[in-house]
Amino acid sequence: xxxxxxxxxxxxxxxxxxxxxxxxxxxxxxxxxxxxxxxxxxxxxxxxxxxxxxxxxxxxxxxxxxxxxxxxxxxxxxxxxxxxxxxxxxxxxxxxxxxxxxxxxxxxxxxxxxxxxxxxxxxxxxxxxxxxxxxxxxxxxxxxxxxxxxxxxxxxxxxxxxxxxxxxxxxxxxxxxxxxxxxx
Numbered sequence: 001x002x003x004x005x006x007x008x009x010x011x012x013x014x015x016x017x018x019x020x021x022x023x024x025x026x027x028x029x030x031x032x033x034x035x036x037x038x039x040x041x042x043x044x045x046x047x048x049x050x051x052x053x054x055x056x057x058x059x060x061x062x063x064x065x066x067x068x069x070x071x072x073x074x075x076x077x078x079x080x081x082x083x084x085x086x087x088x089x090x091x092x093x094x095x096x097x098x099x100x101x102x103x104x105x106x107x108x109x110x111x112x113x114x115x116x117x118x119x120x121x122x123x124x125x126x127x128x129x130x131x132x133x134x135x136x137x138x139x140x141x142x143x144x145x146x147x148x149x150x151x152x153x154x155x156x157x158x159x160x161x162x163x164x165x166x167x168x169x170x171x172x173x174x175x176x177x178x179x180x181x182x183x184x
Contacts, residue, residue, distance in 0.1 A: 002173040003130055005033045009169035012051060017159035019151060024063070030055035035170055037130060042096060042117060047085040053078060071147035078105045086110070094118070098134065104143040111136050113166070128172040135165045 013027040030052035038044040053075040058064055068075040085100040091114075098113040118131030140146065140160050149157040 001037055001039075003035045003037045003170035004173055005031070006129065006169040006171050009167075011165075011167045013165045013167075015163045015165075016161070019157060020155040020159065024058060026056060026058035026067070028052065028055045029057055033168055033170070035130075035132075037170070037172075039120065039130075043088045043090055045085075045088055047083065047088075047098060047100065049083040051081040053081055072145055074105055083111075088115075102138070102143075104145070107143045109138075109142050111138060123171075130170045130172070132168045132170070133166065134168070135163065137161055137163050 010031075010033070011027055012031050013025065015023050015025050018024045028051050031049065033047065033049045035048075036046045053073045054068065056064060056067055056073065056075075058067065067073060070077075073081075082103040083100050085098050087099040089097045089099070091097055094117040096115045096117065098115045100111060100113070101108050102111045113134040113136045115132055115134040118133060120128060120130045123129050138161070140158075140162055147158070151157060
C-alpha cells in the first residue's frame with residue numbers, strides 16, 4: 001500500500017564539519033518520499049525519494065550559493081537527488097537497515113539507512129499515518145564532490161563525511177503513487 005509524505009511533519013537534514021572544528025547544519029525544504037509499506041512484513045516494503053537540490057538551506061546565503069554551485073551539487077545541471085531502496089533487512093525490534101541506491105549529480109552509489117519504524121497511528125482527521133527516522137553517513141568523494149581547500153594549520157575546509165538524517169511522517173493512500181517530483 002502506498003504511503004506518501006506529510007511535508008509538515010517531515011525533514012531531511014545534513015551536517016558536515018567546517019575547518020574540522022565546527023558542525024554546519026542544513027536541510028532541504030522540498031522533497032517527496034513514497035513508501036510501498038507492507039505493514040505485515042516491513043522487509044517487503046520499498047522506498048523512493050526525490051529531493052529538490054535548489055531547496056538546500058543552511059541559514060547562510062553565501063554558503064547556500066556555494067553548495068548549489070558546480071563545486072558541489074551543481075543544481076542547474078542536477079536538480080534532483082534520488083534514492084531508491086533495493087532491500088530492507090531487520091536488525092532487532094523496530095530497527096531496520098534500508099539498503100538502496102543514492103544518486104547525486106548522475107552518480108549512483110549504494111547506501112544503507114539505519115532506520116527506526118516509529119509506529120502507526122490515526123490522525124485527528126481520520127488518516128492513517130506512519131513514522132520513520134533514518135540516518136546514514138556518506139563520503140562526498142564517492143559522488144565526485146571533491147572540492148576543498150587545504151588549511152594552513154592542517155586538514156581541510158569541508159569534511160568529506162556528511163551525516164544525513166530523515167524524520168518522516170507518511171500518510172496512507174488508497175491509490176498507487178510515484179515519487180516523481182519533490183513536493184514537500
